Amino acid sequence: MGKYKYSTSEQETLKVLKMQEEQLKHLEKDIHEDFVNGNKDAGELADIRRRTEALLKKRGLTPPDPKMLEHIDTSIKIDKSEIPDWSELANKANDIYSEEVPFEDLLSKEEFQFCIDEVQRINDEFSVKTGILNKKDMAFLMVATALQTARWLIIQELCGDLGQTIDKDSRLDHNDRSIKESVKESNKSFQERFKDHGHRESEKKYKSWEQIIFSSAPYDTTVGSPNFGENLEGKYHRYKTLGHDPVLGWIFGTANFVTDTCTLSNLNSYRISRKGTPHFSEQTNLGTIFYEVFDSTKEDWLRLPAGVFAEYIHLKSDVFTKLGLPVPIIEVFSESLAGDLYKSQYDSLCLLRDLKIVGKQAGFSILINMIIGLVHGLLYDPQKDGDRKLYEVRTRKILSISNSLASAGNIAYAIGTEDWRKLDVGGILVTLYRLFTDVRFITKVKKDFIETEMDKSLADEIKELDSYFK
16 A cells, blocks of 8 residues: 555645644653652643543544654645735634733733733833933033023123113104104105095094094093093003004004994993093994994095094004003903003013014024034034934934033023013023923934834844744
8 A cells, every 4th residue: 555645735734743743742752851860840740641542542532643644744834825814813712802901911921011011121122222311412512501691691792681671862752752753744645646536424423534644543542431430540541552562453443443443452442532521422332333434445445544544643653652552462351460561661662672682582592502503413424423303302302401501500690680570581482492392303313213113023023923924
């Protein structure tokens, strides 16, 4: 008789059985050596093998015959097409286990500890590559900190302190003749430009475009306001009327000019009567005012541009006076704060001056950061510094630390002198921005680093598994 020829599936089964038999032989050898050497566990291991074989026989499974295993072709590998795909395995697992299975339950204690150790190893490796600044980095850190500190000291000397109030010697009285002449000339120029448009009387008694530009600002009126429970505080009425707001005035002041009304910071609105001395005559509302602006403009389109022009001329005439214009918008949210600032002679021009100082502080701080970052980046050496992104992490750490040290020094200086006008507001804002963006960048780089290292381990495992298949 010829030699029995096994089918492919039988050969694969026999291969697995042969591998098990070889493992058992190795186990027997180890048990024998342990027994010879006096290992007490040897007898227990042999007993386990005997009980395992008895259990296999009880379930109808016969241990492989060593002679049968000799005919197995060990070069045969499992075809990948015979392996179920992931979705099939997942569906089968879901059918068996309907409840959620915690990730920890899928791993043994040793495997779980290995994962923890592996993540800790990668974290330690990232810290070594990015957390410790070398001599070159420390030199950049000291130079950057020195430049940032010198910056806010120099800017204070050149630009002065924040929060300076109105210099009355450089301002005009509200009724100065030059102001009146300038307003008069501007109004005549507007009138001359649109003289061909003509004068159109309103059927609904709205103001004509000429009346709009030549009439006094309705929100300069304070007479009669107490009759409606409003206290406009005389000469300080500007912070209580939205027409004098350098920002909101372009909306509310324009509407007031077109409709002869006055809108206050509490959003109450009143009609201004021109009979005799201009005075508060009756209460109205913003909805009515804006509808009348729309309706009046439908009659004559030039009335809206005339209102915008009149608002511009009035703001221009008030902005350089000794009382100036209030800090914009604040009066809507906190009338008391707006009043305190205005009465302390801090107006919109003072705010504009401070914004310029803050802008210079921030601008020079950003410029120094750019120079330090550029020079540090130019000194990058792939052989010594490793991955480019990890090197950039060190660059950002240098900038964040130097900005923080300079800002901390400025704050300490302001506290020590008890003068908050010395604050380097622009530099502090840049520092906060850097801390936010740099921490986010470093976190992203660290996440990518961990994922890359974990992918390397996974790739090695997959490569080893692939070696078992066709």
